[in-house]
Amino acid sequence: MLAQQRQQIIHEMVQRLGGVRVGDLVREFGVSDMTIRRDLEALAERGLVAKVHGGATTLDQHSTDEPGFAAKLVRQRAEKEAIAARAAALVPSGTAIALSAGTTTCVLAGLLLDVPGLTVVTNSVPVADAFYKARRADQTVVLTGGIRTPSDALVGPFAVNAIRSLNVDILFMGVHGMSTHAGFTTPNLMEAETDRALVAASRRLVVCADHTKWELVGISTIAALHDADTLITDSGLSVAARDQLGTEVGELVIAD
Structure with a gap:
């Protein structure tokens, strides 16, 4: 799978679940920890996800935004x-x-x-x-x-x-x-x-x-x-x- 295709899928997972963990993505795609971290950095640079310790989450901006449980679990x-x-x-x-x-x-x-x-x-x-x-x-x-x-x-x-x-x-x-x-x-x-x-x-x-x-x-x-x-x-x-x-x-x- 090309990096662009993998990043698209990761972005869709973040939108659907509210957040993802590096370890889960490593197992999902069968690639290295470093590869997943590069993918998350690329998505964060494009303003598509918020990179946090151990994974990535959606971007919250409004008083009614409610991240999913998985998203919040990897934060802090x-x-x-x-x-x-x-x-x-x-x-x-x-x-x-x-x-x-x-x-x-x-x-x-x-x-x-x-x-x-x-x-x-x-x-x-x-x-x-x-x-x-x-x-x-x-x-x-x-x-x-x-x-x-x-x-x-x-x-x-x-x-x-x-x-x-x-x-x-x-x-x-x-x-x-x-x-x-x-x-x-x-x-x-x-x-x-x-x-x-x-x-x-x-x-x-x-x-x-x-x-x-x-x-x-x-x-x-x-x-x-x-x-x-x-x-x-x-x-x-x-x-x-x-x-x-x-x-x-x-x-x-x-x-x-």
Whole structure:
């Protein structure tokens, strides 16, 4: 296959899936890692994809743009792992927690598989799948129903009604963006409603958001900054942003 043909197919995959990983493309096309990276660089130079660590994603530009789960999973992977590790330390055994949809919460789910006696409420298909595959008899997973979004969240009235009947100790929530004027936001109106129901059902709100979410604003607000009991972000966050967030959220945690 010629490089131009391969790049065309890769571009179509990014548009369809929202993002691709280098390793997956290597296996798909049977070429070297370096060849795929050159392909992604060529596409990025033409303004067709956004090249990120480990792969490429679509270009987001608007408040309603919603990248797919695969696209977001390859972005800021190291930061998400650091944030998830700090979040996991907040979960004692035998508690009821909620995990909203998102790639950071999905990484967190993988770190909670060995915590005994957990009850986990989630509207995330990948999060529920991670716990189901662990097959722990002492853990209970409640997956809400609803309409599936590009970020693999289950949203809508069925999800909201299910969540309203529950009470959990801690909600770990991922967000699309955060700013002083808009608070914590999402590009999906129905997902915002479902996330607001999760916030209302929780005694404590822990937001997990890497530094790239700062000053990014989605169309719908989930909660104000001061609603977060804890915000866990990473050391890439600017000093100015830390100062602003430190006066708004209950506790600001910086993961190295």
